[in-house]
Amino acid sequence: MGRVRGRSITAACALALVPIAAGGADDDSSPIFGVRLPAGYRDWPVISVAHEAGDNNDIRAILGNDIALKAYREGTRPFPDGAIIARVAWQYVSSPENDAVFGQPQSFVAGAPTNVQISVKDAKRYAETGGWGYGQFENSKPNRSATLMQTCALCHARAPKGNDLVFTHYSQ
Amino acid sequence: MGRVRGRSITAACALALVPIAAGGADDDSSPIFGVRLPAGYRDWPVISVAHEAGDNNDIRAILGNDIALKAYREGTRPFPDGAIIARVAWQYVSSPENDAVFGQPQSFVAGAPTNVQISVKDAKRYAETGGWGYGQFENSKPNRSATLMQTCALCHARAPKGNDLVFTHYSQ
Numbered sequence: 108m109g110r111v112r113g114r115s116i117t118a119a120c121a122l123a124l125v126p127i128a129a130g131g132a133d134d135d136s137s138p139i140f141g142v143r144l145p146a147g148y149r150d151w152p153v154i155s156v157a158h159e160a161g162d163n164n165d166i167r168a169i170l171g172n173d174i175a176l177k178a179y180r181e182g183t184r185p186f187p188d189g190a191i192i193a194r195v196a197w198q199y200v201s202s203p204e205n206d207a208v209f210g211q212p213q214s215f216v217a218g219a220p221t222n223v224q225i226s227v228k229d230a231k232r233y234a235e236t237g238g239w240g241y242g243q244f245e246n247s248k249p250n251r252s253a254t255l256m257q258t259c260a261l262c263h264a265r266a267p268k269g270n271d272l273v274f275t276h277y278s279q
Numbered sequence: 280m281g282r283v284r285g286r287s288i289t290a291a292c293a294l295a296l297v298p299i300a301a302g303g304a305d306d307d308s309s310p311i312f313g314v315r316l317p318a319g320y321r322d323w324p325v326i327s328v329a330h331e332a333g334d335n336n337d338i339r340a341i342l343g344n345d346i347a348l349k350a351y352r353e354g355t356r357p358f359p360d361g362a363i364i365a366r367v368a369w370q371y372v373s374s375p376e377n378d379a380v381f382g383q384p385q386s387f388v389a390g391a392p393t394n395v396q397i398s399v400k401d402a403k404r405y406a407e408t409g410g411w412g413y414g415q416f417e418n419s420k421p422n423r424s425a426t427l428m429q430t431c432a433l434c435h436a437r438a439p440k441g442n443d444l445v446f447t448h449y450s451q
Contacts (some may be wrong), residue, residue, distance in 0.1 A: 150324040150348075153340045153367075157374075158330055161385035168325045169341060176322075195325075197450050204328075205446055208437045213333035217450040231421050265380045274377055278389040 112190050130190075137242030138253040144244050145172065148193040152176055155278040158199055158215075165196040165221050169275045175228075179277040185238060186271050190228040196221045222250070224259070226273070234259040237272045309414030310425040314399050316416050317344065324348055327450040330371055330387070337393050339368040341447045347400075351449040357410060358443050362400040366447075368393045394422070396431070398445070408432040409444045420435040 136143045149234045151170035158166045171179060177192040198218030205214035230238040241259035243250040263272045270276065308315045323342035328389035330338045343351060347362040370390030395416045402410040413431035415422040435444045442448065 152322040153325055153342070155389045156328045156338050156340050156369075157386055157389065158338060158371075158387040161381070161383060161389065163385075166328050166330060166338075168328050170325070197328075199330075204439065208434065209333070211333060213331055213335075215332070216448075217327045217329065217332040220451055262380065265417075267376065274380075276388075279392050 135249065137225075137240075137249045137256055138251055139256040140227070140233065140236075140240035140242060142225050142240045142242030144223065144242070144247055144249070144251075145191055145193065145227060148172070148191070148223070148225070149195070151193060154179055154192065155275050157275070159196075160199075163196070163221075164199050166199045166215065166217050167194055167196040169194050184269065184271045185227045185230070186273070188229050188231075192226040192273065192275070194224040194226075196223070221245075223247075226263075237264065237270060239263060275278075301444065308421055309397075309412075309427040309428055311419045312399070312405065312408075312414060314397050314411035314414030314421075315364065316395065316397060316413045316414070316421070317363055318446065320344070320395070320397070321367070322361070323365060325450070326351055326364065327447050329447070331368075332371075335368070335369050335393075337368040338371045338387065338389050339366055341366050356441065356443045357402070358399050358400045358445070360403075364398040364445065364447070366396040367396075368395070385410055393417075395419075398431075398435075411435060411444060 111148045133141070136169060151172055153172045154169040154176070156166070156168050170193040174187055175192050178184070178186045178190055197220050199215055201212060201219035202214040202216045205216070206212045225242045225244065227233075227240045228238055229240060233240040239260070241256055243255060243259070263274075266272045266274045305313075320342060323344055326341040326343045328338070328340050328344070342365040344361075344363040344399070346359055347364050349355070350362055369392050371387055372390035373384060374386040374388045377388070378384045378424060384429045397414045397416065399405075399412045400410055401412060405412040409432075413428055415431070435446070438444045438446050
């Protein structure tokens, strides 16, 4: 899922690259891709963690289902169909409570949730976007912006091809 | 587990507060507390994430076993016996690979692993340290420093009592 909108990406460019009707979509799923929030994703194992500064200014855990984790741990690329990656993000905030114990400002923790981004691998269904379908969820509800979905695909198209258009690397 | 050594903590103070033989210890477990690296901890669900700057300069995922997660989600304090919290940390590094896509330096990711810190709740066994036993593991091997273990207990003794001497709060 795109972490930030690329500065050079335009809506016209997005429309040219992403088929509008690649997947179904309803009130519980993302536009264009029809991606739903997977049951139990919050309990999935950690692939890695990151802090995105800039406009996002979040701290995030990147989680994966069994298929995604197995592929990560065995170095399988492209990811097999059924792999799902869940990027869970929270506001990046300092912790005065911790800093008071440590004696200096040094502790940055997760604040309020921002959104959850889901990447689903289906080489056939999402063939026109490198085999990945995307969704973004706020308060467990899909963001209904088709433009946002196009941005997901465009940003990931710029991620390393050797990592199957995924930004995150597995952390031991 | 202590995130950083409190500046005012001395070895003499630690020795006064922490019993040297609170638990057993062998080559696979921590000094003083006898805490082992729990099987399967790397697949446990995320409690939260954080970035500790300062001397640590790490990014971390705080994971929990079923008992810990249930207590977190239900707000149960003190944690019941058997709760285990695993703090997994990596070097905090920038990602030139991501930054090249985003067009500005903004992406900070997990580098090489630093250590794993384990907190085990057992109110009776660890009665003299608030019911918590501690261990730190590097490359899956316990750090054998008794002084480090004393520091764990002393630092957590300064964590909020209302959170049962645990620093991390659950992130939805």
